[in-house]
Amino acid sequence: MKGEIIFGVIAVLFVASFMYGLAANPDSEFGGADGQAGDAIAEINSDYVPWTEDSWINSIKFEPPGGETESLLFGLQAAFGALVIGYFFGYYKGKGQSN
Amino acid sequence: MHIFEGFLPSPWWQLWFVFSIPIIFFGMYRLNKLVSEKRELLPLLAVAGAFIFVLSSLKMPSVTGSSSHPTGTGMAAILFGPAVTAVLSTIVLLYQAIFIAHGGLTTLGANVASMGIIGPVFAYVIYKAGMKANINFYVVVFLATAFADWATYVVTATQLALAFPAEVGGVAASLKAFLLIFATTQVPLAIMEGALTALIFKYVIQVKSDALVELKVITESALNKIKGAGQ
Numbered sequence: 001m002k003g004e005i006i007f008g009v010i011a012v013l014f015v016a017s018f019m020y021g022l023a024a025n026p027d028s029e030f031g032g033a034d035g036q037a038g039d040a041i042a043e044i045n046s047d048y049v050p051w052t053e054d055s056w057i058n059s060i061k062f063e064p065p066g067g068e069t070e071s072l073l074f075g076l077q078a079a080f081g082a083l084v085i086g087y088f089f090g091y092y093k094g095k096g097q098s099n
Numbered sequence: 100m101h102i103f104e105g106f107l108p109s110p111w112w113q114l115w116f117v118f119s120i121p122i123i124f125f126g127m128y129r130l131n132k133l134v135s136e137k138r139e140l141l142p143l144l145a146v147a148g149a150f151i152f153v154l155s156s157l158k159m160p161s162v163t164g165s166s167s168h169p170t171g172t173g174m175a176a177i178l179f180g181p182a183v184t185a186v187l188s189t190i191v192l193l194y195q196a197i198f199i200a201h202g203g204l205t206t207l208g209a210n211v212a213s214m215g216i217i218g219p220v221f222a223y224v225i226y227k228a229g230m231k232a233n234i235n236f237y238v239v240v241f242l243a244t245a246f247a248d249w250a251t252y253v254v255t256a257t258q259l260a261l262a263f264p265a266e267v268g269g270v271a272a273s274l275k276a277f278l279l280i281f282a283t284t285q286v287p288l289a290i291m292e293g294a295l296t297a298l299i300f301k302y303v304i305q306v307k308s309d310a311l312v313e314l315k316v317i318t319e320s321a322l323n324k325i326k327g328a329g330q
């Protein structure tokens with residue numbers, strides 16, 4: 001139980017730090033750090049245009065039409081991963097008990 | 100948070116591919132060997148890969164007022180080494196680049212370098228050093244994986260700073276700006292990732308501790324000590 005308790009305490013501290021972040025940044029939408037980096041690049045070099053803008057590279061990729069589809073794909077990614085982890089932990093546990 | 104498509108100009112995106120591709124190939128060689136020689140460890144490999152899948156999909160808010168995601172690579176690095184982790188990370192980064200427009204194909208080399216190689220090397224080195232110094236196993240796992248997560252974003256900031264030196268102050272000024280964005284945002288996330296990975300390792304020890312000995316992650320006597328302590 002000790003491990004779970006320590007993890008729980010750290011998780012609560014994480015949520016508390018987020019709450020503090022909410023209070024300290026009342027206007028923030030908590031956008032991605034990568035987006036902020038994009039803004040910083042624009043500040044350093046305002047002429048910079050991603051050189052792949054009109055490249056064929058974009059045609060082999062799927063661009064989610066909006067935030068909803070994007071969150072679906074991220075959700076699927078997490079669900080798939082969690083499924084694999086749960087399946088094999090269960091497999092090992094069951095195998096260990098039957099021996 | 101990976102570098103967007105097209106956001107690394109020449110010659111940087113090519114250079115990072117030159118850096119990453121040999122290590123990915125070496126990782127594939129190691130992976131092949133692992134799969135053919137130690138088939139019974141495949142499930143653990145799947146779990147380590149899946150852990151990267153889950154953690155890198157979770158965009159978490161940070162105290163700085165922005166969001167980022169953990170990497171999940173520390174677990175695979177401790178279990179299978181940085182080269183195999185590079186291959187697993189490449190799979191995740193390809194998925195995100197092709198289907199979610201997160202990261203990019205031209206920046207894949209740079210993103211594999213930060214998340215798949217340099218971060219995991221930190222995890223591996225810290226883990227080995229910590230175990231040698233006889234520090235508590237779970238503390239070592241926590242430190243190794245938290246620093247791997249954090250180092251990934253320090254590398255990302257460095258990659259951007261090298262490619263975009265500020266007009267005044269050059270690379271150093273840019274690095275400061277990018278570190279402020281990535282490294283500070285990542286601190287609480289890295290701590291969270293370290294704690295979660297340490298907890299996962301507790302379960303690995305419960306259900307499949309012999310694999311850890313077989314992979315030379317931990318010695319038999321150290322394992323008995325942990326089990327004896329009864330977490």
